[in-house]
Every structure is written in C-alpha cells, then in structure tokens.
Amino acid sequence: MLNQICSLLTATLTCAITASLASAQPKNVIFMIGDGMGPDQVEAARMFNGGPLSFESLPYQGLVTTNAANAAITDSAAAATALATGQKVNNSVISLALPGDGSELTTLLEHYQALGRDTGLVTTTYMTHATPAGFGAHEPSRYNSTQIAGDYLNQTRPNVLFGGGAHGMSVASAQLAGYNVVTDAAGLLALNTNTQTFVSGQFGTTHLPYEVNGLGALPHLSQMTTTALDILDNDPDGFFLMVEGGKIDHAGHSNLLAHNIGETIEFSNTVQAVLDWAGGRNDTLVIVTADHETGGLNVLADNGPGNLPTVSWSSTGHTAANVPVYALGANAYRVTATMDNTDFFDLVTAAGLPGDLNLDGFVGIEDLNFILGNWNLNVAMGDLLLGDPSGDGYVGIEDLNVVLGNWNTGTPPPPGSVVPEPAATIFFLIASLVLLKRRTRSRPT
Numbered sequence: 001m002l003n004q005i006c007s008l009l010t011a012t013l014t015c016a017i018t019a020s021l022a023s024a025q026p027k028n029v030i031f032m033i034g035d036g037m038g039p040d041q042v043e044a045a046r047m048f049n050g051g052p053l054s055f056e057s058l059p060y061q062g063l064v065t066t067n068a069a070n071a072a073i074t075d076s077a078a079a080a081t082a083l084a085t086g087q088k089v090n091n092s093v094i095s096l097a098l099p100g101d102g103s104e105l106t107t108l109l110e111h112y113q114a115l116g117r118d119t120g121l122v123t124t125t126y127m128t129h130a131t132p133a134g135f136g137a138h139e140p141s142r143y144n145s146t147q148i149a150g151d152y153l154n155q156t157r158p159n160v161l162f163g164g165g166a167h168g169m170s171v172a173s174a175q176l177a178g179y180n181v182v183t184d185a186a187g188l189l190a191l192n193t194n195t196q197t198f199v200s201g202q203f204g205t206t207h208l209p210y211e212v213n214g215l216g217a218l219p220h221l222s223q224m225t226t227t228a229l230d231i232l233d234n235d236p237d238g239f240f241l242m243v244e245g246g247k248i249d250h251a252g253h254s255n256l257l258a259h260n261i262g263e264t265i266e267f268s269n270t271v272q273a274v275l276d277w278a279g280g281r282n283d284t285l286v287i288v289t290a291d292h293e294t295g296g297l298n299v300l301a302d303n304g305p306g307n308l309p310t311v312s313w314s315s316t317g318h319t320a321a322n323v324p325v326y327a328l329g330a331n332a333y334r335v336t337a338t339m340d341n342t343d344f345f346d347l348v349t350a351a352g353l354p355g356d357l358n359l360d361g362f363v364g365i366e367d368l369n370f371i372l373g374n375w376n377l378n379v380a381m382g383d384l385l386l387g388d389p390s391g392d393g394y395v396g397i398e399d400l401n402v403v404l405g406n407w408n409t410g411t412p413p414p415p416g417s418v419v420p421e422p423a424a425t426i427f428f429l430i431a432s433l434v435l436l437k438r439r440t441r442s443r444p445t
C-alpha cells in the first residue's frame with residue numbers, strides 16, 4: 001500500500017515522510033481493562049470514594065459497544081479478542097478467526113512484540129483466564145487452560161505474567177520455559193526489576209481474593225502493575241502492557257456491591273500508579289476501558305462518602321450496556337464519543353499526521369521542540385521524538401519543514417494538557433527562523 005502511494009508521488013521528500021510516519025506509533029502502550037465495569041460501576045465507586053476515580057479526569061473519553069460476533073451480549077473471551085485484535089469473534093473464542101477460517105488473529109501484544117518491544121499481562125483473575133488470554137493466546141475455547149498456558153510460555157512469551165496461579169500454569173512449567181517465578185507479594189516486591197527479563201507471578205491457586213476480604217500474603221493489582229512497569233521500562237524500544245481488574249466482574253455476577261466497589265477502587269488506584277509513571281511523558285498511550293458490563297447495575301441514590309449507594313441489579317450475567325473509555329497520551333485523541341470494541345487495535349497502532357511528532361493530534365510548539373532540541377544531531381532514523389520526521393537519521397531543515405509545513409493542523413489538545421508559555425512559543429519560532437536561515441546558507445544547493 002505504502003509503495004503504491006509512493007510510486008504515485010513525484011516528490012521523493014513527501015514519500016520519505018510518508019514512509020517514516022507510517023512506522024510511528026506510541027512507544028509505550030498501557031491497556032487497562034476493568035472487567036464488567038460499566039458506567040454505573042464507576043458511579044457507585046465514585047460515590048463511595050467521595051470524589052472522582054483516577055481515570056475520570058483523563059482528557060479523552062467515550063462509550064464503547066461490546067457485542068460478540070454471534071451474540072448481542074459478549075463474554076470476556078470475545079470482548080478481549082475484539083479489544084486485542086480489532087476483530088469480532090464468537091463467545092468463548094480466544095483470538096482465532098471464528099467465524100472465519102480459524103486462523104490466529106494478531107494481538108496488540110504480538111504486534112508490539114514484533115516491533116521488538118517487551119510485553120506484559122497483569123490480572124487479578126487466574127493467569128489463563130479469558131481477558132489476558134485474548135492478548136497472549138490463540139485457542140478455540142477460553143476453557144483450554146493448559147493450552148493457553150502453553151501459548152504463553154512457548155509461543156507469545158510475554159516478559160511479565162502476573163496473576164492468580166494454577167489452571168494450566170505451574171511453577172515447574174514456567175521455570176522450564178525460562179521464567180523466574182514468584183508466588184507472593186514479598187517475592188514480587190523483592191525482585192530486582194532492573195535484571196528481570198521473563199517473570200511469572202503465580203499468586204495462589206485461583207483468582208486473587210477480593211480486596212474487601214484482604215489479600216493476605218498476595219499482592220494488590222496496583223503492586224503487580226507497578227512492578228510490571230519497573231521491569232518493562234528497561235526496554236529502550238518501549239513496551240505493551242495489559243492490566244485487568246478482573247474481579248469487578250465476579251462481584252457483578254454475585255451482585256455484591258461492596259466487593260464490586262472495592263475492586264473498582266483498587267483498579268482506580270492501579271490507574272493512578274500508571275498515571276504517576278506516565279505523567280509528563282509524551283510517548284505513552286494509556287487506555288482505560290471495560291470489556292462489558294456485569295450485573296445490570298443501576299445506581300439510585302448517593303448515600304455519601306464511605307457509605308454504599310442505593311442500587312438495583314437486573315442480572316447475574318453480563319449485559320449489552322455500553323462501557324466507558326478514558327485515554328491519555330499518544331494517539332489518545334483518536335478516542336471518540338461512540339466507539340466499538342474493534343476500534344482499539346487501529347487506534348493504538350495508528351501513525352500520526354505529518355508533523356505531529358508526539359501523536360497528540362495537533363502540530364504545534366511541542367512538535368517543534370523535538371526538532372530544535374536535537375538540531376543538527378544524528379539520531380535513530382525516523383524517530384519522531386528525536387526530531388526526525390523526514391526519516392533520514394539527521395535532524396535538520398527537512399524535519400523543520402515537515403513541522404512548519406503542517407503548522408497548526410489537527411485539533412488542539414483539550415484544556416489541562418501541557419501548554420507552553422506564549423513567550424516560549426515566540427522564542428522558539430524566532431529561533432527556528434534563525435536556524436532555518438543559517439542552515440540554508442551553510443548548505444548551498
């Protein structure tokens with residue numbers, strides 16, 4: 001496709017830019033799923049919390065439709081497959097083209113792995129449960145636990161696998177596959193995260209306990225996630241991490257409101273830990289969403305902080321209710337008010353518009369700064385955040401032209417994003433013109 005576009009273009013410079021931008025994607029992707037977390041689960045937790053949850057302040061938000069290929073109401077396998085691969089499949093199917101030819105569908109985890117980046121899966125369910133499996137396995141049934149574990153350990157090989165143990169996973173099989181294994185919070189927190197390459201956290205022999213019941217020696221989702229980030233951020237190329245708050249769903253099935261709220265608040269704490277890591281970065285995409293709603297929860301009255309709200313439940317299963325999405329960072333602007341769960345694969349992996357080096361949807365001063373900050377340097381070819389949109393491995397006039405030639409295009413980021421001082425803007429614009437002039441003189445054509 002790209003070659004066809006290039007052959008149609010007469011200007012080789014434009015072609016080089018197209019080629020370079022085609023490979024530009026968020027460096028780090030943190031994909032967070034509250035299993036069974038519909039809008040009313042968020043509202044109930046917010047009321048109990050006495051204020052907004054961490055992810056409710058993220059600048060880009062919308063609602064997501066969740067149906068499976070063969071049913072209006074999805075299960076976690078079909079939903080995880082849709083989120084991970086962009087394809088609708090039948091309920092119970094784990095990232096295979098069913099309906100279809102049964103071939104393996106490339107997941108976001110595999111997509112980033114193919115780009116040479118580290119990957120991880122973190123969950124409060126047992127490790128081979130449907131949601132993490134959708135990102136790291138390919139099986140006709142979510143109940144093929146042994147095969148899902150085999151897919152993890154021998155095929156997709158995420159660098160980090162943190163969740164409940166057993167159900168196909170064992171300490172021996174993980175060690176045989178070259179994984180370091182930890183089995184409790186103490187072991188997790190004692191890891192030297194600078195030297196770990198493949199780590200399997202097998203915490204207990206099933207799902208982790210509910211937050212409201214206490215976790216004993218086992219780690220919280222926020223602890224697992226913080227450790228996963230500490231390990232994965234050793235990769236200079238970036239990483240893909242999926243984090244699931246898996247037991248919001250279980251509490252929904254049982255219509256247990258306090259349990260549901262406890263899981264949602266720990267999920268919010270986990271998002272906060274991620275935001276603490278990602279805050280201020282311009283190369284990272286954080287997505288927070290759900291796979292479906294569970295329980296038909298309807299919040300009726302706020303009874304104040306620390307008190308359970310008054311609610312009704314209409315189901316002990318999943319519902320077809322739309323679920324919320326919240327996003328921050330590179331490509332987050334591609335989140336729209338109404339989305340489908342198959343839209344995320346393209347949203348995450350999309351290249352930016354020309355000149356939009358930090359993938360925030362707008363060409364402006366922040367993009368210019370990447371070029372001025374690396375002016376006249378040789379950098380990794382096509383690295384946008386090092387200021388090389390022209391893709392020639394050198395930061396110079398060609399790169400400046402890409403940004404200035406597309407100046408002010410796109411949609412400005414919403415309020416709350418980092419905006420430079422007007423004085424700095426003027427300074428950099430003057431500086432850019434001076435540099436542009438000098439560069440033109442020193443390179444006569």
Ligand SMILES: [Zn+2]
Nearest residue numbers: 036249294318
């Ligand atoms: Zn469920």
